[in-house]
Amino acid sequence: MNWQYKIPYLMxxxxxxxxxxxxxxSGILCDADGGQIYVLEYLYHTxxxxxxxxxxxxxxxxxxxPCQPTLY
Structure with missing residues (x-):
């Protein structure tokens, strides 16, 4: 599947x-417009x-x- 078709599901x-x-x-997909995607990325601290x-x-x-449960 072309990755562009995934955009509405991943917003x-x-x-x-x-x-x-x-x-x-990696980050949160915030928008896709004008041939660009916008991703909120963590830099450091806050x-x-x-x-x-x-x-x-x-x-x-x-x-x-999804996260997998960790067994100790």
Whole structure:
């Protein structure tokens, strides 16, 4: 499935973004408009940044998996 079709289902959710250059990032998908996605990313301490990425730089957009219970 083309990653662009996932956008409506992932809006407001934590996502991983895979870029065509082999790097990636993660955050909350806040918006998608004008050929760009907008992701709220954690920086440090109490700071967050809304960053935008062009569609042409994105390879895939993935939802975070659910947490698995840890057995000790």
């Amino acid at each position: 407001g959710q934590p996502v991983g973004v895979s870029f065509t250059d082999g790097t990636g990032t 700071q967050f940044a809304l960053k935008h990425y062009d569609y042409k730089t994105i390879q895939d957009l993935l939802p975070f998996p």
